[in-house]
Amino acid sequence: MEAFKKWTGIVAPVDRVNVDTDAIIPKQFLKRIERTGFGQFLFYEWRFDEEGRVNENFEPNKPRYQGASVLISRANFGCGSSREHAPWAILDYGFKVVIAPSFADIFYNNCFKNGILPIRLSEEQVEDLFQRTAAHEGYALTVDLENKTITDEAGLRIDFDLDEHRRQFLLQGLxxxxxxxxxxxxxxxxxxxxxxxxxxxx
Structure with a gap:
């Protein structure tokens, strides 16, 4: 697994609470036996309509968020089933960091096992990130795992907490x-x- 120390990436929002694992990767795409290739199906029922056409109203589909690698969302992200395919799809799509006020426990643990950094922030801090993301096209964050900080080019600095054992897992790529x-x-x-x-x- 690739070590995670510092990451800078464009932020994409999914402004919904209780995003469950079936929304992250629908059950009909779980037949693959590899860990790769799931990114194309991430948020499939939100990204595409019933005819398979791109849903331009779904935020991550908008051109300004293409290439994003930092995902922000609302409370209880990753709830539902325990499928490890959910973090596989998130990572395969290109997201390295997921920021939300809270996560489902199994999803949270699975992120660390797959090289994704899930960060818990307060509701107020997450709302501020949503506002900044909406106001500035190409808005990016730098996440420094060694110092446990989140910064942007406008002077924002947020300190976040993380269990030291999990932090070392990512820092060492284990x-x-x-x-x-x-x-x-x-x-x-x-x-x-x-x-x-x-x-x-x-």
Whole structure:
């Protein structure tokens, strides 16, 4: 997994509460066995109409938000089912950071396992970001994970909190497998000792 230290990206808004995982990646697209390729289906039923045409009224579809890699939304983002395909789709589409007042627990945890930084801010701080995003085309934020800050070119600075264990996961580019492999030598030594003991008893 790619390490995350600092990221600057255009902000795209999804101004809705309770965005569930079925809205993030609808169930009919869960048949793929790879982790990649889900980005094209992100927010599918909002991005496209019933004829498959682009819904120009859905904010992230607007030209000013093309290439965005920071997503802002409202409370309880990622609620619903536990499907890990939701962060897969978000990452594959190009988003590296998701900012909201609150997240569903399973979705929140899955983000860290897939190299996405979910940031909780207050309702007031998120509303301010929505206002700034609407007022300035190409509005961008810089997220510094090492210093736990969010800044923009207009002088905004927001400090955010994050569990240190999860922060280190992202800073070092570790998922659960990567964390285990950090102890590969100790595991190999244990297995050898165990094998020697079994051989001695035979």
């Amino acid at each position: 998922d659960d497998i990567g964390l285990t492999l950090k102890h590969e030598d100790e595991i190999a030594a244990y297995e050898q000792r165990n094998a020697d003991t079994l051989f001695a008893r035979a």
